[in-house]
Amino acid sequence: MVSILDVRPSRVIGRESELATIRDFVAGIPGGPRSLLIEGEVGIGKTTLWRAGVRAAQDQSHRVLTCRPAELESRLAFGAVIDLLADVDDAVLASLPAPQRHALEVALLRRETSPAAAVQPREAAVAALGAIRTLARSAPVLIAIDDVQWLDAPSARVVAYAVRRLEHEPVGLLMTCRDELKPPFQLEQLRPEHEIARLELLPLTLGALHRLVRERLGLSLPRPTLTRLLRTSGGNPFFALEILRSLGGEMPNTAAELPIPGSLRELVAERLATLPQAAREAVLASFALSRPTPAAIDSALQAARRSRSGLTAALEADALELRHELVHLRHPLIGSTLYDELTSKQRHALHARLAGVSEDPEEQARHRALAATAPDAKVADLLESAARSARSRGAPDASAELLELAVTLTSEDDDDSRIRREFALAQDLYVVGEMERARERWRELAQRASHSADRARALCNLVQFVEADFDEAERLLTQAFAEAEGDIALQATIELTWARAGWWAGRLRIAEAHANAAVALAEQTHDAAVLAPALAQAAAVAFQRGRPEWTELIERGVAAELEVEHELPLETLPRMHRALAYERLGDDLDAARTYFDEVRALALEQGDQRALAILGVPHCVTECLAGNLELADARAQEGAAYAAEAEVFHLEGAYKYAFALIDAYAGRADEALAGAEEALASEAKGLATVALRCRALLGFVELSLGRPEAALAWLEPLWTLLT
Ligand SMILES: Nc1ncnc2c1ncn2[C@@H]1O[C@H](COP(=O)(O)OP(=O)(O)OP(=O)(O)O)[C@@H](O)[C@H]1O
Ligand SMILES: [Mg+2]
Incomplete structure (x- = not known):
């Protein structure tokens, strides 16, 4: 049998300077984060050098995490992360905080979950970072990704998240990327330029x-x-x-x-043509299955009514190889060449067969989608349920891909299914930060959806995009409210959205009217999940308007919150608002501390990072007032770290203020002044309250230094603001 590929990759020929770069890179990992990207055209030798890097790291006793994502679209949610962490044992996961551990186990399919206990997209990433940090404490870590351009979207998000947040940990990232294909993230957006090395592979020399x-x-x-x-x-x-x-x-x-052959691809195609048909079938199965075990290839051959000797023939011809009990292509080109040659009919048939072979529901659904030639209700259902499960695992990006397929395969006359899928798709796009695409979907739904409640929901979702234009927000909400006629819960949500929009626009009177309307409607629904946020918002506005009834509203809200059955973002709920209000009152520190401790414990338990980010500053202020500077500092540090992790950037100024406040209380006047000025500067466009607090602090410190004039300069503008 003529061998398709008789090369053994263990020895690298030539490439001396590239190998030296790789060795330096590996040797440098103990010194802190760094990345090396190997680039070049197909077949130029990227994987060969990547392997050399992996071996070098193993020789140095680094901990090596590898994955080699495959080309075909049937890549599964978190498939690459599953491979990267395949050998990481449960003890490492057990060392993570409980919510992180849960999230990672769910994402890695080591544990099941339900949509009611869905993992948030960020949680899996946070947990993966936690696992990498844990590993890096006992040995330098190399994350090695061959063909990064084929990383599945959720894995790419996790890797980018983790790499961006490395500080001084000994973690290296070694990746290959084929020219002309787009990597899923830009290294220079994750790490400073001096930590990144690139190797563009040039042609071999004559000697090599x-x-x-x-x-x-x-x-x-x-x-x-x-x-x-x-x-x-x-x-x-x-x-x-x-x-x-x-x-x-x-x-x-x-x-x-x-x-003089036309191209590398043509040559490979010619040589593959010499293989028996069954061997080619085995190659295709290995190319298209996400876990091509010998047993799976065997089933694929049977399904294609091909001889089972096809696998052996392909292995003997070195088109395939057996590694870690999986059948791999000797080179990606072998698979893609055969696959590209298939007619669309053959391709549909291949995927139809493989759908029967695969055991994973998400993969089955993807194969069925690739096998479908026309809208197909059953396949669309499968895709939708695979999307639901991907979303529960913290992979809304994979869910969006599946839903897009589901929408195209939904038949014209099944309007309800299509609308439901489009809503879910828009929501997924929004969650993964594809704002424009989400907005576009909602816009369309607002016009096209046949049920008026759906149009109302879409209109309400559009409000978040027009925050800066309150008139436009009111126009959308007026229309939404009319469309929601007869659906009280939806009308309550619209009123609540209206109240929030008014609040952010500084239109407190309008906010108050709508918050109260939201409460009145929510009460009729007897649904605590609708009522609790409405009461929280109503109490916040009442507090701001100086109305004593805010306490009653908030206590009713807390009672409702305790009845809510599933987790909602804590920032929308009464217990959070109660703690924030008590901090601002400033006259019952014990109560404020009790409430903060309560919400903080909840947020930690639920892994609600945004809530922890929001809590840090007011919690710190309360502890300052209570004279516990150490605790104040700890709370501010913790909150700032969560703000960075959760990317709650609008709190940056607030945290600067918090640290300046600690300085002031600790008697470090110069640091306090510098810090507060910096915070004030970064708040030029930000929330007025932080600027206000900064000025008050600057005035207070200047006064304490015996400089009343300077104090007046800071404080005077407040007079106009507050009166
Ligand atoms: N420096 C080298 N020494 C020995 N063999 C090499 C060298 N470079 C490439 N090869 C051989 O050439 C073939 C293609 O190399 P490789 O798979 O590393 O290419 P690649 O750049 O990763 O291609 P792709 O873009 O398809 O992933 C392999 O069979 C490999 O063994
Ligand atoms: Mg390669």
């Missing part, structure tokens, strides 16, 4: 090509032939080897006899 041909094929070519081979192959090792192999053992006598 000579050695390659001698070692791999046992041939010693005369120089003119070699020169011509170098030119024809462009110095691409894979191409060069394929050209020689295409001669089938008959070496040219002169350089002129060396063939």
